[in-house]
Structure formats: structure tokens, C-alpha cells
Amino acid sequence: MNDNKALLEGFSDLLESLSSHPFTSTTDGENGSTAWQKIVDSGFLGIMANENAGGAGLAIPDMQAFWVESGANAPEIPLGLSMLISGLIEKKLTSETKNLPISIALRSVDSDENTLRCRSAAFGSSAEYFVVIDPLDPTWSPRLLPKNDADQEDLSLPSSSHRNLTWSNPHSFGEKIDFSYPWLEAAALVTACTMTGSLNRILEITLEYSKQRSQFGKQISKFQAIQQQLSVMAEEISAANAITQYACMESLEVPHPLLSGVAKARTSQAAEKSLKIAHAVHGAIGITEEYSLQRFTRALIDWKTDFGSESFWNKRIGKYLLGGQTKNFSEFITTNL
Amino acid sequence: MMTAVTNFEAKPLPKSTRALREDVQTFLRSYKPKLTEIQKAKSWMGFDREFSKALAKKGFIGLTVPKKFGGQGKDGFSRFTVIEELLLNGMPVGAHWIADRQSAPLILKYGTEEQKSFYLPKICSADAFFCIGMSEPNSGSDLASVRTRATKIDGGWSLSGQKIWTTNAHLCDFMIILVRTSGTAEDRHEGLSQFIVDLKQPGIDIRKIRDLTGDHHFNEVFFNEVFLPDNCLVGKEGAGWQQVISELAFERSGPERIYSSITLFDAWIQHSRDTALTSDAPVLAGKILTELITLRAMSLSVVAKIEEGEEPVIESAIVKDLGTELEQMIPHALAENLATNPESVVSQELLSALAYGMQISPTYSLRGGTREILRGMIARGLGLR
Numbered sequence A: 001m002n003d004n005k006a007l008l009e010g011f012s013d014l015l016e017s018l019s020s021h022p023f024t025s026t027t028d029g030e031n032g033s034t035a036w037q038k039i040v041d042s043g044f045l046g047i048m049a050n051e052n053a054g055g056a057g058l059a060i061p062d063m064q065a066f067w068v069e070s071g072a073n074a075p076e077i078p079l080g081l082s083m084l085i086s087g088l089i090e091k092k093l094t095s096e097t098k099n100l101p102i103s104i105a106l107r108s109v110d111s112d113e114n115t116l117r118c119r120s121a122a123f124g125s126s127a128e129y130f131v132v133i134d135p136l137d138p139t140w141s142p143r144l145l146p147k148n149d150a151d152q153e154d155l156s157l158p159s160s161s162h163r164n165l166t167w168s169n170p171h172s173f174g175e176k177i178d179f180s181y182p183w184l185e186a187a188a189l190v191t192a193c194t195m196t197g198s199l200n201r202i203l204e205i206t207l208e209y210s211k212q213r214s215q216f217g218k219q220i221s222k223f224q225a226i227q228q229q230l231s232v233m234a235e236e237i238s239a240a241n242a243i244t245q246y247a248c249m250e251s252l253e254v255p256h257p258l259l260s261g262v263a264k265a266r267t268s269q270a271a272e273k274s275l276k277i278a279h280a281v282h283g284a285i286g287i288t289e290e291y292s293l294q295r296f297t298r299a300l301i302d303w304k305t306d307f308g309s310e311s312f313w314n315k316r317i318g319k320y321l322l323g324g325q326t327k328n329f330s331e332f333i334t335t336n337l
Numbered sequence B: 001m002m003t004a005v006t007n008f009e010a011k012p013l014p015k016s017t018r019a020l021r022e023d024v025q026t027f028l029r030s031y032k033p034k035l036t037e038i039q040k041a042k043s044w045m046g047f048d049r050e051f052s053k054a055l056a057k058k059g060f061i062g063l064t065v066p067k068k069f070g071g072q073g074k075d076g077f078s079r080f081t082v083i084e085e086l087l088l089n090g091m092p093v094g095a096h097w098i099a100d101r102q103s104a105p106l107i108l109k110y111g112t113e114e115q116k117s118f119y120l121p122k123i124c125s126a127d128a129f130f131c132i133g134m135s136e137p138n139s140g141s142d143l144a145s146v147r148t149r150a151t152k153i154d155g156g157w158s159l160s161g162q163k164i165w166t167t168n169a170h171l172c173d174f175m176i177i178l179v180r181t182s183g184t185a186e187d188r189h190e191g192l193s194q195f196i197v198d199l200k201q202p203g204i205d206i207r208k209i210r211d212l213t214g215d216h217h218f219n220e221v222f223f224n225e226v227f228l229p230d231n232c233l234v235g236k237e238g239a240g241w242q243q244v245i246s247e248l249a250f251e252r253s254g255p256e257r258i259y260s261s262i263t264l265f266d267a268w269i270q271h272s273r274d275t276a277l278t279s280d281a282p283v284l285a286g287k288i289l290t291e292l293i294t295l296r297a298m299s300l301s302v303v304a305k306i307e308e309g310e311e312p313v314i315e316s317a318i319v320k321d322l323g324t325e326l327e328q329m330i331p332h333a334l335a336e337n338l339a340t341n342p343e344s345v346v347s348q349e350l351l352s353a354l355a356y357g358m359q360i361s362p363t364y365s366l367r368g369g370t371r372e373i374l375r376g377m378i379a380r381g382l383g384l385r
Helices: A002-017 A030-042 A060-073 A081-087 A183-212 A224-249 A259-287 A291-306 A308-323 A329-336 B014-033 B037-046 B049-057 B076-088 B092-108 B115-125 B238-255 B262-274 B282-307 B313-340 B348-366 B373-383
Strands: A103-104 A116-121 A129-133 A143-146 A151-153 A163-167 B130-133 B148-153 B154-164 B174-180 B192-198 B203-212 B216-229
Touching: A002 A030, A002 A259, A030 A060, A060 A081, A060 A183, A060 A224, A060 B192, A081 A103, A081 A183, A081 B115, A103 A183, A116 A129, A129 A183, A183 A224, A183 A259, A183 A291, A224 A259, A224 B282, A224 B313, A224 B373, A259 A291, A259 A308, A259 B282, A308 B262, A308 B282, A329 B014, A329 B282, B014 B049, B014 B076, B037 B092, B037 B348, B049 B092, B076 B262, B076 B282, B092 B115, B092 B130, B092 B174, B092 B192, B092 B238, B148 B174, B154 B174, B154 B192, B174 B238, B192 B216, B192 B238, B238 B282, B238 B313, B262 B282, B262 B313, B262 B348, B282 B313, B313 B348, B313 B373
Parallel strands: A103 A129, B130 B174
Antiparallel strands: A103 A116, A116 A163, A129 A143, A151 A163, B148 B154, B154 B216, B174 B192, B203 B216
16 A cells, blocks of 8 residues: 555645646536546556556555545546546547546436436536446446437536436447446445545535634634534544545455445445535535535535435345344354454 | 544454454353343443453453463454454443453553552453542543542552442442542642552442432442552552543443444344344344444554554544444334334333333443533544634
């Protein structure tokens, strides 16, 4: 892990140097595309690719910190997912597609042989390509598809990154990805890490604001009611940091089948509690477009339900436990952790 | 950019602890009396001298105490493994719990060679049980305001005053007490010291207080000119406050702050499997499991910090606050689930244990520092005060 310290610092520096660019979209607008091009030029997109393919060959345990950094700096773009996908399907990517932002989208149950629908696709606004997976049917082969071929619907809410995407011609359903991989767990784990980065950032912003803002003649950070709230927020964010690190560390070859969902469930819970407190401490200023808090809280709201909500994963994990493979929690630890 | 206190570096339990865990499991299988669900739910409130002695014989007490003082000379991860397994099985570990958790580390850190040689072997063999003398009638959360006083006299100290909420004082051999040795309550953190008090000394009056479930573990302890020889002072005179803070880090971070309701959870899982599974059971089971796994990772991270010689006071407070919240949530959520699904018959044993859990669980966020005090400490760690 220490070998990657310099890489991680380089990645941090790069993202911080781009912080004046709003990342509103990767292709719409000059600033956004400039920022993405700088990321492409840096080579970090291929960080998980094999070393003989020009990557750094990093595995999931090494990646937690990079995904956290992505969420702390660039919540608008699918940077973490693009790094994951580039590593996984590098051979399927052409020179044209390999440098584009790629996200993962979930095949909706109302898809059929003529229509492939994805509802509320994550990073629908900023990704150019999608790996479409079926969250319920692991036998359905994922497809790599360009957004340009899809009908796009922006949910009538431009401030959400979600888009409904529909590919209506079976011939445009794209290339099958024919190896088996726990895509949903991977997407959940990357998202949990990215969320942790945004959570770290909103804690930093909120602590800073609470020390600057004065009411009733003193800094609002001096009021016990505010202190107790910020402590709760710090506790939740500590939990997110701990569980994402733990889940990544235990994901050696592939994302851990149980811990990836645990990480997503716990981080989604932390996000809901934390973003409410962050906005409560800020008051009206936090709701404005020009203030940075909303960049991260809006993303957190989208990610909370992306790739399985808190209860989606809790239900899966609970079913496993109730299914009887292990007699009690002690056996669960011995078997799984 | 990360705020330092929220950085819980993950440290999975070393694989080398697996053999030790199996040893504990084997021991529990051979020894275990049939415990009722209520007995299991009491766990580290349960006092069983014989069980503690049997554990000591197997080397499961004083794991981190050096061998020359009768311990096992192992690391904190080994201790975590043993106490985790004991708690998960709801074993009555209360007799030696305080001595093993915080008295032995305190004596090891601040005691004289004479004190280490005298007390530590007795703790490791379960021949000396300890209780904690911190709270007083007018000093609860505001611990620095204690008024019980030790006055210097020839060859020792004279102790007078009163402690309260002293768990198992009536069953223990020694108390480590925090008292004022100079100045007044207004001097706050200055002038406090810690002593080891032999509870068989004349001048000590222990009176029981029953708790709301009818159990007797709390006591009031009165001291009337109790003579303490000089060699009872632990650490430096006047340094009691710093020593207590370091002791509390041991008190707050362990798995007993996560697992107080674990046997109830296991019993409910078993019940849910045996009856027709309700549609709301998986989400609830998963929610609790998600919290448990996360808190366990956090607790292990604190163990790692203690191993590296740090004093993770704020991190311990975070684990304890989140942990006790889960411990309190579990019995209520399980009882709620069972009462929502009247189509399945629930055993009286499980219902009684859940009722016990719900009644006693308010103590979980009181003992060892209240929720509000912990959050104040975390706020200080965040630089807010």
C-alpha cells in the first residue's frame, strides 16, 4: 500500500488542480471537457489495468483511497467507476472509447427483446458509455453501450445526475461482456468509497463554516446543540471510512460478496444522516448553487439509491444470515470475516 | 484533507488468532452450563467466580499481561478474540471483567514493581476481583468534582467519603478509587489521585442498590477514616485525572460496547428460522448485521491504535456512542418485529430476555461515560471547543 503513496499524492494534486473547473459535464461546456482531458492525459484512468497494458495494476485494496479522493473532489463525473471498468474490460475498449467517461447502468425489469431500458442511470448526465448489467439476473450478459444511441430523459430535474436511458433497437444493444464478474457488488463498493470521499468533504466544509459563522454574538460552533450534531456527523463518517476500508481490504480478487453490500448499506445510512446535519448547520447558504456544499450533497442523494439502497443490501445480507448457512454471529465471523 | 478523528484505519483480526478462537470455543463447549436467554443477556453483568477461575486456568484472563506477572504476554488482538467469543456466547464474565479490562492495564502502566508483582498474578489467576470507584452522589458526568478525600498521615493516607453506582463492590476484593488528595473540588483536574483499596479494611460500609429489573449489582460505598498504606497509591500523587482518562480509553473501546444485545439477536435469528420467516425479518437482520460488522471493524481499528502505543480517546468515544446506540436499538427492534407478526408463537424465554434487554438497555449509554459527554469529547476532537 505504501508503494502507492506517491501515486495517490499525484492523483490528489491533479484533482485539486482541477477544482476551479466545475465538472458540470464532461463534454458540455469548455471547462468540463478540459478537466476530463487532463484526467485522461494523466493516465490515472488505467490505474487498475495490467502493467503490460500501460496500467499500474492496482487491486481493490489499493483503490479505496483513490475512489475516496474521487468523491472528495469530483462528484459530478464517474471517475471511480471509469477506473474500475477500464481495468476490467480494457481489451473491449477501442482507442476511441477507452478515454471516455464510463458508468454502470441497471437493466430495468420492463426491458424486453426489443427495448433495453435503464431507469435513473447513475452519472447519466456525465458518462458517455455504460456497462449495462441486470441486477436481478446474473445470467444476462452485460453490454457496453454508447449513450448517444439511447433515448435520454433527464427526469425533468437537471440538478440530478440520473437519466433514464432507452436503447430501442436490438442491433444497438452492443457488445456482450462475456466473463462472469460481480458487477453489482463492484459498483456498490466503488460507490460506497466515492460517497465516503464526499462525506469527508462535507464534514470539512461544515466544520469550517461552523467556526466562521456567528450568531447571538458567538461562533455557532460554540453552541452545544451544534457540537452534538457535528459529533453525530463525525461518528457516521467514521463508520463510512472504517467499513469501506475494511471491505476493500477483504476484497482480494473480486469485491467481497457480503462486505461490499455492507459497505454500501452503511455508507448510505451515514450519507442520509450527515447531509441533513450539514445543511442544518449551514442554513440557507447551503442551499445556494454558488456554495460548494450542494455539489457533494446532491451527489450523495443520487448515490444513496444507486446500485442498491441501504435496505436493498440489508435485505440480501439478512437473507444470507437467515438462510441458515451459519448458526449464529460467532459462526458468521468465523466463516466470513 | 480528512479530519483526523474520522480516520479509522482498517485492521482485520490477524489470521493467527484463529487457533486461539478455536481454543475458546472448545473450552466453552466442554464447560458451558446451559444458560437461559436472560442469563446470556446479562453477560458481563453476570458474576460467576467459578467460571472466572476456570477461564484463568486456561490462560484466558490477563492475556496482555507479561508472563513474569502471571499473564500470557500476548497482544491486544488475542485479547479481543477471547473476549469477543465469551461475549458472543453470553458467558457470565462480570467477576473478573473490570480487573482484566482496566485495572491490570492501569497497574501495569502506572504501578510500582511491588504493586505489579502483588496484584497482577492474582488478577490473572482470578483470585482478585476489582471494582471502580469513580462516581459520587454529586459527581456523575462531572467526575473532576469528586469530594472523597485521602489525607496524608504517618505511613499512609486516611480515606473518607462516599462512592456510588459501584458495580459488584459487594463481591469484589479491591477497588481502584479516584479521590482528592489536595486542593478542593474547584481545583478540578489538579490534586486528584488513584488508590487501590482493599475492601476488607475496617471503616468501609457497602450498601446495596437494586436496579429496575430487581437485580443487585450497584452499591453505595462509604469510607470512614479508612487507613491506606503508602504503597496503595497508584502512579503519581496529583496525576489521577490523566491516569483516569487513559483508563477510560480501555473502558470504552472494547467489544462489550457492541455486543451487549448480541445473544438476543442470535436467539431472534433462531426463532425466525424455526418459524415461517416474516417478510420484514431480512431487512432488520441485515441492518443489525451491517452495524455489527462496521462497529467490529472500528473496534479492531482502536485495538490496533492501542497496540501501537497511541491513546485513541476520541476514537474510543466514537465506537462507544455508536455501539451503545446499536445495543439499545436491538432489543426494541426485535420485540417490535415479533409483535408486528403475531402469526408466529414466540417462546416465553425469548420474550422475557427481550423484556430484560429493553428495561436494562438505557444503562448502556450511561455506564462508562454518557452519550452527551462522549459527544462533547468528540466535539473537542473536532476542534470545536
